[in-house]
Amino acid sequence: MTDKTLSSTPDLRSAPLPTARTLRMRRNLPYQAYRFAAFNLRIVRMVLKGHH
Amino acid sequence: MADVVILGAGVAGHTAALHLSRLLPRGSAVTVVSPNSQWNWIPSNIWVGVGRMPKEAVVFPLAPVYAKKGIGYRQAKAVAIRPEGDLDDERGAVDVVYTSPDRAGESERIRYDYLVNATGPQLKFGMTPGLGPDAGHTVSVCTADHAVHAATELRATIERLRAGEPQTLVVGMGHGTCTCEGAAFEYVFNVDHELREAGVRDRARLVYLTNEAHLGDFGVDGMTFDDHGFETTSELWTSSLYRERGVEAILGAHVHRVEPGVVHYETLDGEMHELAFDFGMLLPPFGGVALEAFDREGADITSELFAPSGFMKVDADYTAKPYEEWRGSDWPKTYQAVGHPNVFAVGIAFAPPHQISRPRKSPNGTLIAPSPPRTGMPSGVMGKTAALTIVDRIKHGDDRPAHEASMAHMGAACVASAGAGMRRGSAAAMTMMPVVPDYSVHPTGRDLADTRGEIGLSGHWAKLMMHHLFIHKAKGRLGWQLIPE
Numbered sequence: 179m180t181d182k183t184l185s186s187t188p189d190l191r192s193a194p195l196p197t198a199r200t201l202r203m204r205r206n207l208p209y210q211a212y213r214f215a216a217f218n219l220r221i222v223r224m225v226l227k228g229h230h
Numbered sequence: 231m232a233d234v235v236i237l238g239a240g241v242a243g244h245t246a247a248l249h250l251s252r253l254l255p256r257g258s259a260v261t262v263v264s265p266n267s268q269w270n271w272i273p274s275n276i277w278v279g280v281g282r283m284p285k286e287a288v289v290f291p292l293a294p295v296y297a298k299k300g301i302g303y304r305q306a307k308a309v310a311i312r313p314e315g316d317l318d319d320e321r322g323a324v325d326v327v328y329t330s331p332d333r334a335g336e337s338e339r340i341r342y343d344y345l346v347n348a349t350g351p352q353l354k355f356g357m358t359p360g361l362g363p364d365a366g367h368t369v370s371v372c373t374a375d376h377a378v379h380a381a382t383e384l385r386a387t388i389e390r391l392r393a394g395e396p397q398t399l400v401v402g403m404g405h406g407t408c409t410c411e412g413a414a415f416e417y418v419f420n421v422d423h424e425l426r427e428a429g430v431r432d433r434a435r436l437v438y439l440t441n442e443a444h445l446g447d448f449g450v451d452g453m454t455f456d457d458h459g460f461e462t463t464s465e466l467w468t469s470s471l472y473r474e475r476g477v478e479a480i481l482g483a484h485v486h487r488v489e490p491g492v493v494h495y496e497t498l499d500g501e502m503h504e505l506a507f508d509f510g511m512l513l514p515p516f517g518g519v520a521l522e523a524f525d526r527e528g529a530d531i532t533s534e535l536f537a538p539s540g541f542m543k544v545d546a547d548y549t550a551k552p553y554e555e556w557r558g559s560d561w562p563k564t565y566q567a568v569g570h571p572n573v574f575a576v577g578i579a580f581a582p583p584h585q586i587s588r589p590r591k592s593p594n595g596t597l598i599a600p601s602p603p604r605t606g607m608p609s610g611v612m613g614k615t616a617a618l619t620i621v622d623r624i625k626h627g628d629d630r631p632a633h634e635a636s637m638a639h640m641g642a643a644c645v646a647s648a649g650a651g652m653r654r655g656s657a658a659a660m661t662m663m664p665v666v667p668d669y670s671v672h673p674t675g676r677d678l679a680d681t682r683g684e685i686g687l688s689g690h691w692a693k694l695m696m697h698h699l700f701i702h703k704a705k706g707r708l709g710w711q712l713i714p715e
C-alpha cells in the first residue's frame with residue numbers, strides 16, 4: 179500500500195495564513211465568550227445524540 | 231448479592247466504579263484494583279510537561295474517594311484472569327499482586343461475579359530502542375511523573391537558548407504504530423508558546439515528527455469541516471497553524487531508534503533519515519497491559535481472551551479485511567468479552583477491530599499506521615455503559631440486554647491546548663461525530679454539524695473548564711453524576 183504521492187515534508191507555504199482580523203478575533207473576549215458557549219452547546223448536543 | 235471487580239482506576243474504570251457505587255443495590259460490592267495510589271487527569275499532563283502546572287494539580291489520592299463512596303480498593307496490579315474460576319470455586323477470579331508499600335509483592339485471588347477490565351495502555355517504549363525517559367534519550371508526558379521530567383528538560387533547553395545556543399526540539403510519535411497524535415500536536419504548540427513567552431523562539435527549530443501520512447489525520451483518517459459554507463479538511467486547517475507558528479512537520483515516519491541527540495527514522499517512501507535534536511518528546515506505542523488468562527484446570531487461554539497486542543477481545547468484528555471494507559458496524563457496542571458475558575473491557579483496554587486511519591507500509595515493508603485513538607470522552611462513556619449493563623443484570627437478571635455505546639455512534643472532543651493563559655492562551659478545539667466515520671450515512675464520513683475545528687482563546691477556557699470539571703467529577707463531589715463523561 180505504498181503511496182508515492184505522499185511527501186514526508188509537507189509544503190506549508192501553500193497553507194492559508196490567518197488574516198490580522200482572524201488573529202484578533204481569536205483573542206477578542208466577547209467573541210471568544212460566544213464561541214465558548216457555542217462549543218459547550220455542541221458538546222451537550224453530541225452527548226444527547228450519541229450516548230446510549 | 232454480587233461482587234463487581236474493576237481493574238484500573240483511569241478514566242474508564244473510575245467512571246464505572248463511581249456509577250456502580252451510585253446505582254447498585256445494597257449488599258453488592260464494588261472493588262477497584264489499581265497499582266497507582268493516585269488518580270491522574272492525563273490531558274492536563276501537557277501543562278505539567280511545559281511547567282505551567284504542578285503535578286499536584288493533576289493528581290489526587292484514590293483511597294479517600296473510594297472510602298467515601300463505599301468502594302473497596304486494592305492498590306495492586308492484576309496479573310491473571312480466571313473467567314471460569316478454579317478447582318475450588320467456579321466463580322470468576324482475578325489474581326493480583328499488591329504494589330502498596332505495606333503489602334508490596336503479596337498476591338491474592340479475588341472472586342467476582344462481574345469484571346471490568348479498564349487497565350488502559352501499556353506504554354511500550356521498548357519497541358523503539360533508545361525511546362523514553364527511563365532507558366532512553368527522550369522525554370514523555372504520558373504520566374504525571376514523566377511530565378515533570380519533561381518540564382525540567384524543557385526548562386534546561388530554554389536556558390541554553392537564552393544563552394544564545396540554537397536548539398532543535400522534536401515532538402511527536404516514537405513509532406510507526408503510535409496513537410494519541412492529538413497529545414503530541416498539543417504538546418508541540420504548547421512548547422512553541424513557551425518558547426515565544428521566553429523570547430527565544432527565533433533561535434529554536436521546532437519539528438513535529440509523526441506517523442500520520444497527512445497533517446490533521448489524528449489517527450481518525452482526518453476530518454472534514456464545514457467552513458463558511460465550504461467543505462475543508464483538518465489537513466488544511468492544521469497546516470495553517472503549523473505555518474503560522476513556524477513548526478516544521480515530518481510525516482509518515484517510523485522511528486527505528488533513538489541515540490543520544492539523534493532520531494533515526496524511515497518515511498513512507500522507504501528513505502532512512504537522521505534528525506539531530508537537543509530536546510525530544512516522543513510518545514511510545516501503546517499495547518494492552520499484559521494479563522494472562524487461565525481456564526478452571528489452569529490451562530492457558532490468554533490467546534482466547536486477548537489479541538496479540540494484549541488488548542482484550544470484545545464484541546467487535548475482528549475479521550481481517552481491507553480498508554475499503556471497514557464499517558462502523560465492526561466496532562464493539564457492549565464491550566462484553568468473547569465468550570464471557572460477565573467480563574467487559576472498556577477504554578483503551580479493548581481490542582479495536584482495525585485502525586480508523588488508512589494503514590500504509592513503506593517499500594521496505596515497514597508498517598506506518600496510526601492506531602485508533604480511544605480518547606477520554608469515549609472511554610468514560612464505555613465505562614458507564616458497562617456499569618449500566620451490570621447494574622441491570624444484578625437487579626433484574628442475567629438475561630437483561632446489554633447497554634450499547636459504539637464509537638461509530640458517539641462523538642469525541644479533542645481540545646488541544648496551544649498555549650496556556652487566561653488572556654493569551656489558545657487551543658485548537660475539535661469535535662467529531664462520530665469517532666469512527668461512516669461514509670454510508672454521511673458523504674464526508676461524519677456529521678458536518680458537529681464535526682468542527684476552531685482555534686482561539688475560548689478553546690483554552692474549555693480545556694481549563696474540563697480540567698476542573700473532570701477532577702470534580704472524579705472526586706465524586708456534589709453533582710458529579712450530572713457532568714457528562
Ligand SMILES: Cc1cc2nc3c(=O)[nH]c(=O)nc-3n(C[C@H](O)[C@H](O)[C@H](O)COP(=O)(O)OP(=O)(O)OC[C@H]3O[C@@H](n4cnc5c(N)ncnc54)[C@H](O)[C@@H]3O)c2cc1C
Nearest residue numbers: 238239240241242272273308349350413577578604605606
Ligand atoms: C499526554 C496525553 C494527553 C491526552 N489528552 C487527551 C485529551 O485532551 N482529551 C482526551 O479525550 N483524551 C486525551 N488523552 C487520552 C486519555 O488520557 C485516554 O483516553 C484515557 O486516559 C483512557 O482511559 P483508560 O481508563 O482506558 O486508561 P487510563 O486512564 O490510562 O487508566 C488505566 C488504569 O489502569 C491501571 N492499570 C494499569 N495496569 C494495571 C493492572 N495490571 N491491573 C490493574 N490496573 C492497572 C492504571 O494504573 C490506570 O489507573 C490523552 C492521553 C495522553 C497520554
